Amino acid sequence: MAGPRVAIIYQTGEGHTTDIAHRIADRLGEAGCDPVIREVEAAPATLDGFDAVLVGGSVHVGKFGKALGSWTKEHAVALGAMPNGFFSVSMTAAVHDEAHLARAGENADAFFAQTGWHPDMVALLGGALLYTRYGWIKRFAMKRIAAHDFPGLTDTHRDYDLTDWDAVDHFAKDVAAHVIAATVATSPAAG
């Protein structure tokens, strides 16, 4: 029998959140779930037929993408009716001190306030500096920002992956356990 169907709806700028969404899907699949990944622009109109949902997005200039906000707001009630989680991808979360983690949390909280959705599970994940994928203005701006928080990471001829992939795996495993427990609890056989 197929495992619980988990929608993973995400928005990306340069593709790093795509990589994270796929990594989460791999882990969910290994744990017995049936993940379905969609970029928000191609997200399903309804969550009927899904047992759980994850929403993910990256922070650009302090905010998540507009399309992700609109989709999430539109589906806030449906999201809240099933096991659900949110993963945020940002450079702020790659700096492991209290001030930066608090800022990453504030960005996520603003998204929850804006959309009216308050997820069961939240992961604040570090992102990547993808200089080779930026146009020159973005490359210049990101180099200046990086010079402040990541002084060694300013060679714009290469990319820097600052994601803690163990943390991604950990989040995915927690989500799988939560989803599977909730699905078993609500299945007719559970009585």
Ligand SMILES: Cc1cc2nc3c(=O)[nH]c(=O)nc-3n(C[C@H](O)[C@H](O)[C@H](O)COP(=O)(O)O)c2cc1C
């Ligand atoms: C133009 C631009 C603006 C960004 N602004 C922020 C920001 O305000 N705060 C932050 O923590 N990270 C910021 N980042 C870093 C991204 O969140 C990070 O690079 C992430 O990995 C991007 O994922 P994506 O490729 O899926 O969009 C910014 C990146 C770019 C390119």
